Amino acid sequence: MSDFYKKILDNNKEWVEQQLAVDENYFKDLSKGQNPPLLWIGCSDSRVPANEIIGAKPGEVFVHRNIANLVVHTDINMLSVLDYAVNALKVKHVIVCGHYGCGGVKAAMGNQSIGIIDNWIRNIKDVYRVNKDELNEIADEDKKFNRMVELNVIEQVFNLAKTSIVQNAWNINQELHLHGWVYGLNSGYVTDLNVNFSNNDDLDSMFKLNF
Numbered sequence: 001m002s003d004f005y006k007k008i009l010d011n012n013k014e015w016v017e018q019q020l021a022v023d024e025n026y027f028k029d030l031s032k033g034q035n036p037p038l039l040w041i042g043c044s045d046s047r048v049p050a051n052e053i054i055g056a057k058p059g060e061v062f063v064h065r066n067i068a069n070l071v072v073h074t075d076i077n078m079l080s081v082l083d084y085a086v087n088a089l090k091v092k093h094v095i096v097c098g099h100y101g102c103g104g105v106k107a108a109m110g111n112q113s114i115g116i117i118d119n120w121i122r123n124i125k126d127v128y129r130v131n132k133d134e135l136n137e138i139a140d141e142d143k144k145f146n147r148m149v150e151l152n153v154i155e156q157v158f159n160l161a162k163t164s165i166v167q168n169a170w171n172i173n174q175e176l177h178l179h180g181w182v183y184g185l186n187s188g189y190v191t192d193l194n195v196n197f198s199n200n201d202d203l204d205s206m207f208k209l210n211f
């Protein structure tokens, strides 16, 4: 067994002991159920841990992560998480959290084929397509990259608002707020992009569903 593999198993035992030292019913209580107020849709990047960033304990945030925090309407994995979060757990907030320095966004801005992931990343190229006038105005490559990260988050929040799951919740007057954030890898702070939806009002009429 490699040292690393042994280490993470040992870490688990240590962590259990630490939790139980503080509260002997910690796991017993958690096993009774969950009632998180928030669904987090973030990037798979190992440096963007959902719980730690917002100081959430186990049980406080329902999490879905994929490369470049995308909301793709044919992604049955994401849709299943969203459906369960909204309709079973009744979360009140959904946050799409991107991050500066995102490798997925960087790859989308380039031309190198890197395998099957090309097809996933292709979704991010649509963010460029709908924002190219703004992006082409930015000469500085780092600034353009940062803005692309932000625009990707904004687009994914719009994609969330367009799902039948979210629109149905609003249709029955269920409280549900969508937000877009960007996390700074080099600062630890998140920036709220102020792209907020709490109803259908800001969607183009073509995207509004009647139930």
Ligand SMILES: [Zn+2]
Residues within 6 Å of the ligand: 043, 044, 045, 067, 068, 069, 099, 101, 102, 103, 104, 105
């Ligand atoms: Zn990323």
